[in-house]
Amino acid sequence: AKKAEQDGLTIGMSQCNLGEPWRVQMNADIQQAASTHPEIKVIFKDAQNDTLKQRAQVEEFISAGVDLIIISPKEAAPLTPVVAQAYAKGIPVIVLDRRVLGDQYTCFIGADNVKIGRAAGQWLVTHLDPGAKLVELKGLMTSTPGQDRHTGFMEGIKDANLNIIFEADMKWLEANARKEMESALARFDRIDAVYAHNDPGAHGAYLAAKAVGRESAIKFIGIDALPQEGQVYVEQGILAASFEYPTGGQEAIDTALKILKGESVPKEITLSSRIYEAKP
Amino acid sequence: MKDLKTPGRPWTSSPSARALGALVAVLLLGALFNAEGAFFKWGTHRDMLRAVSVFGILACGMTGVIISGGIDLSVGSILALASVTFSLLTIHWHWAAPWAVLACLGVGMACGLCSGALVAKAKMQPFIATLAMMVFARGLAKWVTGGEKISQAVKQSDGTFAYVDLPPLFKWIDSRILYDNISVVTLVFLTCLLLCWVLLNKLRAGRYIYAVGGNEEAARLSGVPVGLIRIVTYGVSGLCCAVAGMCQACQEYQGDPEAGAGYELSAIAMVVIGGTSLNGGKGSIWLTLIGVLTIGYLDKILSINAVGEDKRLMLTGIIVVAAVLLQKSRR
Amino acid sequence: MKDLKTPGRPWTSSPSARALGALVAVLLLGALFNAEGAFFKWGTHRDMLRAVSVFGILACGMTGVIISGGIDLSVGSILALASVTFSLLTIHWHWAAPWAVLACLGVGMACGLCSGALVAKAKMQPFIATLAMMVFARGLAKWVTGGEKISQAVKQSDGTFAYVDLPPLFKWIDSRILYDNISVVTLVFLTCLLLCWVLLNKLRAGRYIYAVGGNEEAARLSGVPVGLIRIVTYGVSGLCCAVAGMCQACQEYQGDPEAGAGYELSAIAMVVIGGTSLNGGKGSIWLTLIGVLTIGYLDKILSINAVGEDKRLMLTGIIVVAAVLLQKSRR
Amino acid sequence: MTTPLLQMKGIGKSFGANRVLQDVHLDLFAGEVHILAGENGAGKSTLINILGGVHQDYEGQILLDGTARQFKSVLEAARHGIAVIHQELSLVNTLSVADNLFLGREVCRWSWLQRTSMLAQARQWLAALDLDIDVTCPVEQYPVGIRQMIEICKALSLQSRIMVMDEPTSALTEPESQRLFGLIDTLKQRGVGIIYITHKMEEIYRIGDRITVLRDGQAIGTARSHLLPQDTLVTWMVGRTIQEQFPNHAPHTGEVCLQARHFTVPDPDRRGACVVDHVNLAVHAGEIVGVAGLQGSGNSALLNGLFGTFGRRVQGDVQINGRPYTAFSPGHSIARGMALVTNDRKTTGLIASMNIIQNVTLASLKAFCEGGFLQPKAERRAAAQQSRALNLKASSLNEDMDCLSGGNQQKVVLAKWLETRPRILLLDDPCRGVDIGAKHEIYELMTRLCTEGVAIVLVSSEMPELLCMSDRILVMHRGQVTLALNRDEATQEKILYAALGKRNNA
Ligand SMILES: Nc1ncnc2c1ncn2[C@@H]1O[C@H](COP(=O)(O)OP(=O)(O)OP(=O)(O)O)[C@@H](O)[C@H]1O
């Protein structure tokens, strides 16, 4: 904080990986938000989907003496100690998107995947007739978002008479989603809706259906609603709906500024999610 | 010396017969677990062929590299680079398709030639040279795109997105012809296969590729331009990557700098499962076709039966081993 | 035989000197781009060593496999399998640490022996055999855990989570000793290195490993139990994977069935960058150490300088090539 | 006098600090055979590698027809009409015979291969050598001897003005060598100049017009062959006289050491056929049994089968010292006191990536271990002792195999097997490429081993070696023994006759 007076404030941002468009977007949002505040400088580091690398990066931030750390952790448990270590050294830590354990951090900002999954389920319940047949294209099922989006969805359609007739792991990838959807289409003559855990997945499924001329009979819904992805698809009528999973980049910078100014911030900020729907 | 005529071996012992055996075994498996008849529909096979085409194109180039005794780990990354270049040129910069295609082929070939030069001139081990190229090309793809996908949504200066039309080429490559019976990408794959067959079996350069892989020193003593041949194989592989990258972009309607991650292992696996040896000097493009189909069908069968991810992986491992063992036992 | 003295080759032409040259070049780069002095702190080096240890352990086992002329693509998956097994046994089932460690080593070795048997007995190409094992072990890891991470949060029958304590071994392995100057995992890595050095350089089996890699047929005719030796190398690699998996689990405080994806390429790269040839028969464990440090430092330098993803990848490619070329040019 | 076809003037060459050639002069006239002789490691192969464009950094001058030339590549040398048959086989084993013959100069139309015409041409060339083999088969399916013939065929088909042959007959049997000599005569008449390297005395005098001797990289002298008596030649080569090439060897016949009855090795390629067909063999301690046979006769397969190279695929009963023995692996056989020196050191004898010490101790490594730990000092001692005994020429025991000359590599193989202290020694062309001095030593060694009660089976392509060293000789044809002779009744004619399969004439 002493050197802050001369050369501004340094924020260290540790992103768990940059292989997903959503995370690229998160970094872009942070950059965008920070660019309106010339006094702060954000150092981005990317952990290449490796928990231990991310841990090393936080250690580097601590020893470099940054003024605040934003971390979007890959895993809760293994990154808890290092976050706590920074917090104990008096560096404020904002945890973005995924949680860490305990309360040794300054603020958590994130959306709730279970809630979003539930919203997707409920949306289908209201837009489909009872007895409709669904395909679920899951993200990587070993990842928390994949599990949560599945759990929430199942809660959302719990009481309705909807059947999931085909489910497959598409590992967040459009090419896989298309391949799996082709299999589903070959097997089932009637499919009413496809729920994919992300928008590229839904898009891949749409392309598969379109290739056999069945796209108009099926409602495709996805999650994330990035401006250049899900929102486009919805606008073009490819997807029936996309559920925003906000990155929280803007909020993170806002909160960071408050913290650095000494204002108090809530321990937990839950981001609200918007639904993008195609015009009928 | 009359007693030295090599004996007429039974046809079952030829490499292609053995590789075919493995494919047939996988097909039988498909017939058995046919997912309520889905396996018997032509559509299923057509879709399998489509899904496998991009890998197949990569495997075509890889075959030459492997026969010459090398290996190319950079195919997935070059695919990504080509796919983003193609999308950038056609969607954002509105280049005419032929120029964009040429530019992409150029980019792919340049990367391939670069790996080739490192292997042939700087005498680096192919594994390291192409690994470095794999990392470099991925980085380049991300740098070119700023880490984002190149799609129809073009960012305006005010931060909003404007939607541009897709060039017709995208739609065409992603379509099917012959009364909807075969995907255009599959035809692209078959064309690559044919061209590689001509290169490997009909042209002098192909003979040299086999010779370099079989015994580099002997080939050099016979006057084969070993270095040039190596460079050519990697260049051809780079070209194939470029073609695969464009196909991928057309099928996804966008250029994704993350595309093709891990494809190198799949492509190598397809070549090797056909029976081409990683030691070089042996193998053929037909074996690669069989390998591509074997893996493609295996994938498809597991997919139409909606086998869960964990069991799918375990079964893939077991079936691959079984298929290869089946190849061996007939020897 | 008066002329049977050791030859007066310049020491710079030895493989280790050349590999060291590459490492020194990377270190110089670090000194140049020292991120405001961060590179000169011992903590940076200690953290680098910790971060690279898991890879290093894998590379130790890989060295033997590569010297014997094979390759092991399954290391990342076996690591994941071992890490979930270890977490399951200790965190959920409350086994005592020694038994859990033994069980894990057993699992890792079993996988390795299995690949080894496929290569040695069924004469499968190592690439295919270990690729199959890679897929299989990953599937098994996912199946064992039901696709979830095995962590302190244990699901109760009513769907809620209860947090259980971590066994002390986790904390200990993840800690540092010698007045906080070295991580325990680094010591584990150095121990593996030492054991592999004894195996490769001091034991008869080690000589046999070199012989098998150098010329399998000649080795067999000289009475070397080629099959057994191959199986042993893969078994040792499996053991190393198990050790690495446990270290990974202890550092992540959980067992992740997705852990270690892509580690096989890194481990092979570390071995090969040291100068060990993928053709087999040549190389040493010290070269592997140098390779591990080279890659480790390269990564660290790029990381402390917060180089962006795209440029980091491009620089990695370029520096790896430069380092290897530097090795060659001294020849 | 006409200008020589080729003059090499003041040629010098070193590998690192190792000076291999020093101021060597050599000239070659059209229509002559110029023999290059010398000990192993004298620099013969290096000299012709310089001529063939393999090495480009050398001192001195090469003149073709009086014009100085400097070849930058093998191809360039070939373009100037120089064809080289290299000492180590340099065929691409995975390619077919025809492809190998045409490698580097395929018949093409717009780089499109003209397969039919190449096949026809290849068959024609091979027929000229009386070699009737399937030209579409990969070379690796043929035994070493055939491969050597293919290589000769390839060089001959180049129609060059200068032919260089580096030990072309080292893997050839007598009739094949004779055929080669016939060809050499025709070449001479066509005005081709031939440089010929060999370690076989009879050949030197059979075909040589002039002889140049190299020793330690220096040209000792050049002489017309009929003016250079054998004694002087040997003195030039080894620097001392060798009274008698073959030591006097009296059989020390003891107990039957190795006995095989109805020993059969099935052919891996043809079901039902055999490479070794119901062979009966008994070798006594202290006895040398020679096995003669042409290419494909199965004599190498017999030794390999007995040694366990083919695993359990062999049939018939074998007894060692009266006890039944099933050879299921080489390791097992070594433990029983067997040793096999194979006829192809490059693929089955040496490990190129290991140094001399490691190669020498490889087969007997158990003896150099304590509790699994290697004893480097003992290893070095043993290797030093063996290399001294065999007069190995190398700059250091840590030298890699590819820095050794061909003959010295062969000595390393022999040293490896002697180090196992075998009771039964199976030798398949042990003197392949070994110089006359060392050969003499190997023969003496065999004799000495016999007096120590070692049983030896000797397969050899060199008739004199077989006739002088063996106590008994078996002749094989197509896997069967067609003739068994005692030492005193054996003649070259009888053996050749039986080897060609003409059974009744004994
Ligand atoms: N590539 C090489 N590197 C280093 N030394 C070499 C190399 N090739 C040959 N030598 C050395 O050069 C010397 C001459 O070798 P060369 O092969 O010419 O002998 P040679 O006369 O052909 O013997 P031989 O009759 O055994 O074939 C040997 O001492 C050998 O150790």
Ligand SMILES: Nc1ncnc2c1ncn2[C@@H]1O[C@H](COP(=O)(O)OP(=O)(O)OP(=O)(O)O)[C@@H](O)[C@H]1O
């Ligand atoms: N059962 C078998 N399995 C594998 N290889 C075999 C088997 N039987 C024979 N061979 C191979 O076939 C070859 C032919 O053997 P053969 O004894 O006829 O050779 P040769 O006539 O002595 O010729 P050369 O001595 O030049 O190699 C052998 O070199 C051996 O490697």
Ligand SMILES: [Mg+2]
């Ligand atoms: Mg020689």
Ligand SMILES: [Mg+2]
């Ligand atoms: Mg023989």
